[in-house]
Amino acid sequence: MSLKIYMNGKIIDEKQAKISIFDHGLLYGDGVFEGIRSYGELVFRLKEHIDRLYESAHTIMLKIPVSKQQMTAAVIATLRANKLKDAYIRLVVTRGEGDLGLDPRKCPKATVFIIADKIALYPDRFYKQGLKIVTVPTQRSSAETLNPQVKSLNYLNNILAKLEAINAGAEEAIMLNAQGHVAECSGDNIFIIKKGVLLTPHISMGALKGITRQAVLDIASKSGMSVKEDVLTRHDLFNADECFLSGTAAEIVPVVKIDGRVIGNGLPGATTLKLLLNFRKLTKIDGVRY
Numbered sequence: 001m002s003l004k005i006y007m008n009g010k011i012i013d014e015k016q017a018k019i020s021i022f023d024h025g026l027l028y029g030d031g032v033f034e035g036i037r038s039y040g041e042l043v044f045r046l047k048e049h050i051d052r053l054y055e056s057a058h059t060i061m062l063k064i065p066v067s068k069q070q071m072t073a074a075v076i077a078t079l080r081a082n083k084l085k086d087a088y089i090r091l092v093v094t095r096g097e098g099d100l101g102l103d104p105r106k107c108p109k110a111t112v113f114i115i116a117d118k119i120a121l122y123p124d125r126f127y128k129q130g131l132k133i134v135t136v137p138t139q140r141s142s143a144e145t146l147n148p149q150v151k152s153l154n155y156l157n158n159i160l161a162k163l164e165a166i167n168a169g170a171e172e173a174i175m176l177n178a179q180g181h182v183a184e185c186s187g188d189n190i191f192i193i194k195k196g197v198l199l200t201p202h203i204s205m206g207a208l209k210g211i212t213r214q215a216v217l218d219i220a221s222k223s224g225m226s227v228k229e230d231v232l233t234r235h236d237l238f239n240a241d242e243c244f245l246s247g248t249a250a251e252i253v254p255v256v257k258i259d260g261r262v263i264g265n266g267l268p269g270a271t272t273l274k275l276l277l278n279f280r281k282l283t284k285i286d287g288v289r290y
């Protein structure tokens with residue numbers, strides 16, 4: 001069955017959804033995107049995703065040709081057109097068609113498209129056994145180079161890190177910043193639990209302000225746990241009681257080994273699993289209905 005795609009104001013068949021070879025999203029990775037999830041018929045934290053998309057676009061001086069309200073309606077229209085209940089939604093805005101030069105002024109109109117498809121869930125063993133992850137040589141780009149806060153179409157920094165993790169036989173890559181402090185993973189934020197305190201790298205360490213990350217911080221604070229956005233080293237990770245990753249696709253996934261060091265008792269942590277349970281409860285109530 002072919003998917004229905006939202007493209008520049010219309011819902012069309014995926015076979016008709018084509019991008020120009022002169023689109024600067026392709027030629028230069030010049031554009032922004034979001035990965036969003038719906039649970040049942042609720043789009044999880046849609047407003048936060050739309051806000052982040054427009055902030056990313058603002059920073060790269062990319063004018064999105066539709067309002068936030070229209071974009072929200074477009075996401076919902078795409079989900080309805082595909083009759084999807086549990087879905088993964090990819091929202092993409094590129095600089096649009098231009099010439100072969102870098103100059104964004106040569107691209108008069110941004111390209112907007114939305115793909116909604118069935119969600120490809122992570123294997124169950126990731127949650128039951130936990131992940132083995134490694135730190136990788138590729139540093140997270142700094143705010144002064146390519147700010148990790150901008151969810152841009154230029155993901156090579158993260159892809160290089162992912163390749164290095166795969167080459168090492170690991171499932172995710174921990175990226176450090178130029179100071180050697182923990183920033184985040186190639187497509188997820190990272191958390192540890194130490195003596196009952198929930199810790200995650202401060203955004204200034206070079207992390208994307210993850211929407212799942214914020215949900216985890218909200219859930220933990222509400223349950224009375226102390227939470228701290230901090231400076232974390234590999235030593236802090238190795239000696240944590242528990243470790244997990246957060247992201248739209250992953251939700252909350254336990255980590256049991258980092259660079260060969262066993263974390264805690266080597267099994268998914270009890271607090272991690274409780275947070276995952278509470279996160280899944282939240283996804284059933286916190287969202288925009290369609």
Ligand code: PXG
Pocket residue numbers: 035158184185186187188189207208209210211212213246247248249
């Ligand atoms: N850090 C980075 C670098 C990300 O790309 C996250 C953290 C988690 O953020 P959210 O808002 O999702 O909690 C992301 C987002 C994939 C995939 O297919 C993952 C992301 C983006 C695009 C695709 O695994 N992660």
